[in-house]
Amino acid sequence: MKTILFSxxxxxxxxxxxxxxxxxxxxxxxxxxxxxxxxYTRILSEVKDKCVxxxxxxxxxxxxxxPLYFLSHTAxxxxxxxxxxxxxxxxxxxxxxxxNEGEGITSGFFGKLISGFAxxxxxxxxxxxxxSALSEVYHIPNKVIRAADAISDWIKENVEYPVLIGPxxxxxxxxxxxxxxxxAPFTVLQKVRHGDRDVEVSVxxxxxxxxATPVLVDDIISTARTMIETVQHLKMAGxxxxxxVGIHAVFSGNAYQDLLDSGVQKIVTCNTIPHPSNAIDLSxxxxxxxxxxxxxx
Amino acid sequence: MKTILFSxxxxxxxxxxxxxxxxxxxxxxxxxxxxxxxxYTRILSEVKDKCVxxxxxxxxxxxxxxPLYFLSHTAxxxxxxxxxxxxxxxxxxxxxxxxNEGEGITSGFFGKLISGFAxxxxxxxxxxxxxSALSEVYHIPNKVIRAADAISDWIKENVEYPVLIGPxxxxxxxxxxxxxxxxAPFTVLQKVRHGDRDVEVSVxxxxxxxxATPVLVDDIISTARTMIETVQHLKMAGxxxxxxVGIHAVFSGNAYQDLLDSGVQKIVTCNTIPHPSNAIDLSxxxxxxxxxxxxxx
Numbered sequence: 001m002k003t004i005l006f007s008x009x010x011x012x013x014x015x016x017x018x019x020x021x022x023x024x025x026x027x028x029x030x031x032x033x034x035x036x037x038x039x040y041t042r043i044l045s046e047v048k049d050k051c052v053x054x055x056x057x058x059x060x061x062x063x064x065x066x067p068l069y070f071l072s073h074t075a076x077x078x079x080x081x082x083x084x085x086x087x088x089x090x091x092x093x094x095x096x097x098x099x100n101e102g103e104g105i106t107s108g109f110f111g112k113l114i115s116g117f118a119x120x121x122x123x124x125x126x127x128x129x130x131x132s133a134l135s136e137v138y139h140i141p142n143k144v145i146r147a148a149d150a151i152s153d154w155i156k157e158n159v160e161y162p163v164l165i166g167p168x169x170x171x172x173x174x175x176x177x178x179x180x181x182x183x184a185p186f187t188v189l190q191k192v193r194h195g196d197r198d199v200e201v202s203v204x205x206x207x208x209x210x211x212a213t214p215v216l217v218d219d220i221i222s223t224a225r226t227m228i229e230t231v232q233h234l235k236m237a238g239x240x241x242x243x244x245v246g247i248h249a250v251f252s253g254n255a256y257q258d259l260l261d262s263g264v265q266k267i268v269t270c271n272t273i274p275h276p277s278n279a280i281d282l283s284x285x286x287x288x289x290x291x292x293x294x295x296x297x
Numbered sequence: 298m299k300t301i302l303f304s305x306x307x308x309x310x311x312x313x314x315x316x317x318x319x320x321x322x323x324x325x326x327x328x329x330x331x332x333x334x335x336x337y338t339r340i341l342s343e344v345k346d347k348c349v350x351x352x353x354x355x356x357x358x359x360x361x362x363x364p365l366y367f368l369s370h371t372a373x374x375x376x377x378x379x380x381x382x383x384x385x386x387x388x389x390x391x392x393x394x395x396x397n398e399g400e401g402i403t404s405g406f407f408g409k410l411i412s413g414f415a416x417x418x419x420x421x422x423x424x425x426x427x428x429s430a431l432s433e434v435y436h437i438p439n440k441v442i443r444a445a446d447a448i449s450d451w452i453k454e455n456v457e458y459p460v461l462i463g464p465x466x467x468x469x470x471x472x473x474x475x476x477x478x479x480x481a482p483f484t485v486l487q488k489v490r491h492g493d494r495d496v497e498v499s500v501x502x503x504x505x506x507x508x509a510t511p512v513l514v515d516d517i518i519s520t521a522r523t524m525i526e527t528v529q530h531l532k533m534a535g536x537x538x539x540x541x542v543g544i545h546a547v548f549s550g551n552a553y554q555d556l557l558d559s560g561v562q563k564i565v566t567c568n569t570i571p572h573p574s575n576a577i578d579l580s581x582x583x584x585x586x587x588x589x590x591x592x593x594x
Contacts, residue, residue, distance in 0.1 A: 029399075034391075034549075035520055035549035035550060036356070036519050036547045036549045037356070037357035037358065037359065037549070038358060038388055038389055038391075038392075038403070039403070040400075040403075041400065041401040041403065042397060042399045042400045042401070043399040044399055059333070059334070060333070060334035061334065061335060061363070062334065062335075062336060062359075062360050062362075062363045062364070063359050063360045065359075065362060065363055066359045066407075067359070069406065069410065070403055070406055071401070073401060073406040074399075074400070074401030074406075077401060078399065092335055094331075094335075095335075095337070100339060102326075102339045102340040102341055102375065103337075103338065103339045103371070104338040104339070104340075104368070104371030104374060105374070106335070106336070106337075106367055109366065109367055109370045109371075110363075113366065116413065222333050223332055250333045252331075252332035252333045252334070253332060
C-alpha cells in the first residue's frame with residue numbers, strides 16, 4: 001500500500017525528512033482560517049486507498065486539535081485506508097490522576113478523543129508518571145520512541161570530555177542510560193534536607209569533574225526552572241558552564257532566554273517541537289518505527 | 298432532578314441570566330491554561346446526580362473545543378446525569394457540502410464530535426443552507442431557537458416609524474416574518490443585472506419611506522460586507538441612516554468599526570456572542586426551551 005504524509009502547519013521540516021526516509025510522498029493540503037476563526041480543510045493530493053500519515057506535534061494542543069481532526073476525517077472521506085498520527089510531542093500526559101477533588105483526568109479524555117479519529121499513534125518519550133504504558137490511555141496501536149540513543153550519539157560526537165548530570169535521584173536511571181551509551185561518566189545532584197526551607201544541594205565527585213563539560217539532560221524543558229536551579233548549583237560548585245539537553249523544546253514564556261542567560265554553554269533539543277535549539281534529529285528512528293504500526297496489506 | 302449551569306470562559310453574563318430564569322444554581326469551576334498551553338479543568342461544585350448545563354457560545358471555536366470537551370467529561374466522571382450544551386452561536390455550519398474536490402464537510406465532522414460528548418444541544422438560528430434540519434448533523438436531541446420574535450419586540454419598543462429592509466430576495470421570507478410581528482412595513486432591495494459587472498440596485502417604494510427609519514436585519518454579521526453595501530444603497534436612495542440588526546455578532550477583524558463608520562444610526566445584536574452591540578436578550582426563550590431537552594426523571 002502506498003504511503004502519503006501530510007504536515008499540519010508548522011511540521012513541514014520533519015515531514016520532509018520523514019518522507020525522504022520512508023520513501024513516501026508528501027501530500028498537499030490547504031489548511032487555513034476563515035475570517036470568523038473557523039478552519040478550512042482541503043486535500044489536494046490523491047489519498048484514495050493510501051495510508052495517510054499525519055505529522056502534528058501537539059505542543060500548545062488546544063488550537064491544533066480541530067484542524068488535525070478535520071484533516072483525518074477529510075482523508076477518510078476521500079477513501080484513505082487509514083490515518084496514522086505522528087505526534088512527536090504528546091500533550092496532556094501530566095494530568096493523569098485526580099490530585100484535587102473535582103479535577104478532570106485530561107490525559108484519559110485526550111487519549112479517548114485522539115483514539116476516536118486516528119488509527120495509530122507514534123510519539124517520542126511521553127511524560128509517563130503514574131501511567132506506565134501509553135496503551136492505558138490510547139486505545140489504538142501506539143508506539144513510544146526513545147530519544148536516549150540519539151542523545152548519546154550527539155554527546156559522543158559533539159562534547160569532548162562530558163560528564164552527565166542528573167538534577168535529582170529520580171533522574172538517575174535515565175541519565176545513567178544516556179551516559180552508558182555515550183561512554184561518559186555521570187553524577188547525580190544530592191539534596192540533604194535540614195528543614196522545610198533549608199535544603200543543601202551538593203555535587204558529588206565535583207573535584208574529579210572540574211575539567212569536564214557538564215551535560216544536563218531532561219525530557220521536557222517547559223518553564224526551565226529545574227534546569228536553571230541545577231545550573232546555579234553547578235556554578236557554585238565551581239564546574240564549567242554546562243550544556244543543557246532537552247528532548248522536548250516546550251519553553252513556555254521567556255524560559256528559553258532565561259535558561260540562556262543563566263550561564264549555560266549551549267542548549268540543545270531534539271526535533272520533536274520545531275525550535276531554534278533543535279540539533280538532534282530523530283527522523284531516522286521515527287521513520288523506521290512508524291512503519292511497524294501501519295497496516296500491511 | 299436538580300439543574301446546575303456552568304459558564305465556559307466568556308459566557309458568564311448569559312449564564313447568570315439563564316440560571317435566574319431556570320431557577321437553577323450556577324456551578325463553580327476552575328478553567329485555566331498551564332504555562333505550556335494545556336488546559337486545566339476542575340469542578341468545585343457538587344454535580345453528582347444533577348443535570349449539568351454547559352453554556353458555551355462557539356464563535357472562534359477551535360480553541361474553545363477542548364476546554365468544553367474536558368468540562369463535559371469531568372462532570373460525567375463526577376457523577377453528573379447528563380451534560381446539556383447551550384451554544385447560542387453554533388460554528389461550522391457553512392461548510393456543509395464539497396464545493397471544491399478534496400474539501401472536508403466540517404459541519405458534519407464537528408457535529409459528530411459534539412454529539413460524542415454532549416447529551417443535547419440548544420442553539421439560536423444556526424446558518425442552515427443545504428442542511429435543512431440540525432438533526433442531519435447533530436445526532437443528539439437538539440433544539441433551534443428563533444430570534445425573530447425577540448427582534449420584532451425590540452423594534453416595536455425602540456423604533457418609532459420603522460421600515461424593514463431585506464438586502465436581497467433570499468432574505469424576503471425572513472424579513473417579512475420579523476416585519477409582520479413588529480407591525481412594520483418591509484421592502485426588499487432589487488437587483489437588475491445589465492452585465493457581469495453592471496448590477497443596478499434599487500430600493501422599491503423609496504419615496505414612501507423617506508421619513509421612516511430603515512432597519513436592516515441579517516442572521517450573522519461577520520465581515521459586514523453585505524450590510525455595508527446595503528447601507529450605501531439606502532444612502533444613495535436618499536433614506537435615513539439605518540439601524541442594523543444582527544442575530545450573531547461575529548464581527549471578524551475591523552468589521553464592527555467599518556460598519557459603524559459606513560453611516561449607520563445604530564448596530565444592535567442579540568446576546569448569542571458577548572459584544573458591546575448586544576441589546577436583544579434571548580435568555581427568556583433559551584431558558585424556556587432548554588428545559589424541553591432535559592431528561593425528566
